[in-house]
Ligand SMILES: Nc1ncnc2c1ncn2[C@@H]1O[C@H](COP(=O)(O)OP(=O)(O)O)[C@@H](O)[C@H]1O
């Protein structure tokens with residue numbers, strides 16, 4: 254071969270290698286060139302109501318953190334499934350409207366592969382304690398209803414308090430993309446109507462095995478503390494607290510229950526079984542079944558009365574939250590969701606110091622009931638009348654129960670959603686059951702997307718320049734050759 258062709262050969266070889274590198278990188282980087290979505294449905298059968306969550310994720314990226322998003326939610330009309338104990342068929346029927354909506358929201362060709370899970374929480378735990386047969390019938394009824402849809406039915410069951418706490422923790426940390434980073438995780442505080450959960454990575458040893466859960470997620474080990482207090486959701490706590498007041502006052506004054514946790518001017522007739530119709534309160538045999546629930550609007554007395562539902566005098570561990578339950582010192586930031594958020598957000602108490610929160614709440618509780626109703630004509634009066642109690646309960650639970658202080662109060666973030674997805678146990682439950690959180694970290698793309706685009710751009714530019722140089726070189730060498738001939 255003539256020597257003058259050598260540079261051309263080198264140029265061509267460089268170009269070929271360049272093209273091969275570009276093709277290889279683009280294949281590795283863009284394995285799926287277009288996105289297909291997959292779906293999953295979880296029904297949260299809570300004590301007060303049932304919500305249907307539809308999740309969506311890109312089919313090819315299901316093992317990456319933060320990829321699953323909430324696409325749609327539907328609130329089932331009426332009360333929670335545990336309220337159908339006398340009419341179990343009604344429980345299954347109540348889900349129809351939302352399940353039909355799910356059929357509309359998910360593309361039909363995905364229906365057969367879309368898993369459906371129903372998890373029932375504390376309302377059904379209480380019904381199971383009270384009447385196991387009735388709780389089975391309710392679960393059978395919702396199972397039958399869910400099986401009639403074209404989705405892939407995966408079961409309807411009562412989840413444990415530990416699962417409820419741990420999956421809530423997985424949800425908030427998955428959505429905050431904390432799981433693949435060496436940085437800290439977010440503790441999870443969930444307040445329902447019938448139970449409440451606290452879950453976090455503690456700094457101290459976990460002294461009771463009931464409160465310890467281990468996970469290996471994306472190559473990291475997590476040693477979690479979790480506890481679920483049955484009967485300490487805000488609706489059952491209200492019954493506990495009213496029950497205590499009734500026990501001490503009805504004996505002397507059988508007509509009126511004077512309650513500092515309700516607004517002055519609030520007066521509602523109630524019956525004793527209204528308060529004692531749950532396994533959380535012991536049955537009180539009282540001749541007079543009717544009483545008048547009268548509000549006093551006194552925040553500090555309200556807090557005193559709520560403290561009585563927390564037993565802090567027994568503890569067989571190095572430290573306890575309440576009722577003899579082991580709890581290490583709270584550590585790190587916490588996401589407080591569900592009723593923690595609904596109540597504190599309604600009262601605009603999500604971002605003040607603990608002292609200011611107490612001052613504002615005291616003023617709110619002493620506001621006359623008439624004025625409260627006038628200020629919020631559209632809010633359901635049952636919710637409205639209970640916000641003073643609920644917020645006082647929340648402060649007492651967090652401070653006296655879990656031992657948050659004015660120093661770490663700001664570590665509690667009252668949240669509803671992270672991105673588009675609600676904080677709660679449902680997403681974590683589905684991720685776990687579909688094995689979407691691998692124990693080991695999945696392969697990362699070769700380089701971040703921005704770096705990839707820049708790299709491809711400059712590489713293409715380089716190849717263009719090389720082609721130009723080859724062209725110029727050829728032109729010059731042919732001219733020289735022609736000159737030589739002449
Ligand atoms: N807008 C709202 N304001 C106040 N409380 C609310 C609101 N929406 C829901 N809640 C309350 O949140 C709680 C949700 O609990 P739920 O999930 O049904 O029970 P559990 O988790 O104990 O089974 C209930 O006490 C319900 O009354």
Ligand SMILES: [Ca+2]
Nearest residue numbers: 299374445591
């Ligand atoms: Ca709940």
